[in-house]
Amino acid sequence: MRAWRVHQYGRPSEALRLDEIDEPVPEAGKIRVAPTRTVLNFNEIDGCHGRYRTVNPDLPYTLGMEVLGTVDAVGEGAEEWLGRRVHATAESAFGGYADKVICQPDMVFDAPESLDDTEAAAFFFPFHLSWLGLHERGQVQPGEWVLIHAAAGGVGSAAVQLAVDAEARVIGTAGSEDKCEFVRSLGAEAAVNYRDGDFATEVRDITGGAGVDLVFDGVGGEVTEASLRCMTRGGRLMIIGFASKIEAEDAVGLPPRLLCFSQVSIGGVLLAYSSNPAVYGGMAGFNINPRSLGDRIHEELCERLAEGRIAPLVGGTVPFEELPAALEQMEDRLTTGRIVVVC
Incomplete structure (x- = not known):
């Protein structure tokens, strides 16, 4: 073969x-x-x-x-x-x-x-990962501001659709004006070209200075740190990947002062399922989701697909x-x- x-x-x-x-x-x-x-x-x-x-x-x-x-x-x-x-x-x-x-x-x-x-x-991958980041871990709520990085990509575009479907107010980042227009066409309220400068300042302006409630971050590195500067008190930052530079997986963490002052919660998101209860926790920091959760997510996604609320x-x-x-x-x-x- x-x-x-x-x-x-x-x-x-x-x-x-x-x-x-x-x-x-x-x-x-x-x-x-x-x-x-x-x-x-x-x-x-x-x-x-x-x-x-x-x-x-x-x-x-x-x-x-x-x-x-x-x-x-x-x-x-x-x-x-x-x-x-x-x-x-x-x-x-x-x-x-x-x-x-x-x-x-x-x-x-x-x-x-x-x-x-x-x-x-x-x-499969984009919508399962997006559901895990937005709903399962991020607990997105109607009316919240959600910032989605790399929003024109495969995972990002799925996340925009699911956040819009959840009645959130979505801001997406992308690397060109054409990509920003694509993000807006998915229902995002705003799109920011991150190549034009400091996206955090623009995001704060879009939200009237309040900052975003939830960040869906598949980029990592400097983007993660900058995201903390445009989040509201009590916001949630979900790390789902490292598209900018995979070395960020093992880099030294975020500045403690910034974490203290931002008063946000940071969570990790992993797309992996297992039917073995022994691996749901206790694997030295490598916690896999139960297969039953994957089945529920797949059912939720297929329902939204059938109703025309999302599309690959x-x-x-x-x-x-x-x-x-x-x-x-x-x-x-x-x-x-x-x-x-x-x-």
């Missing part, structure tokens, strides 16, 4: 080779998906550069986290999944850029029948053979929405 594998670190076109490797066989309790689509993620760019410590297997390895396809083989105990069209996360969050992908059922969900393969591929946003499609070039376009901040790969 074909697989895009990282052989050396560098830009995706330098790091990746399209190899022929043996098809994997699912062990007991696991499933195998034959993808029709996969999706690009910033974490995979970091994987090409060898700077993503969370997913850092030995070279060479098959890149890719997400797939959309049909379950074509199962291990003992997973028979119920055979033949179903699913969103799935590759086991251990790598191995997805291949013709056959092994997955753990805890990170597999039925794809909505109303969506074609391309739309369905763009649905596909920024473009690319052939499987052109995957490295597409990753480089994302790395250069030239994309909006989700970029779906046709397998």
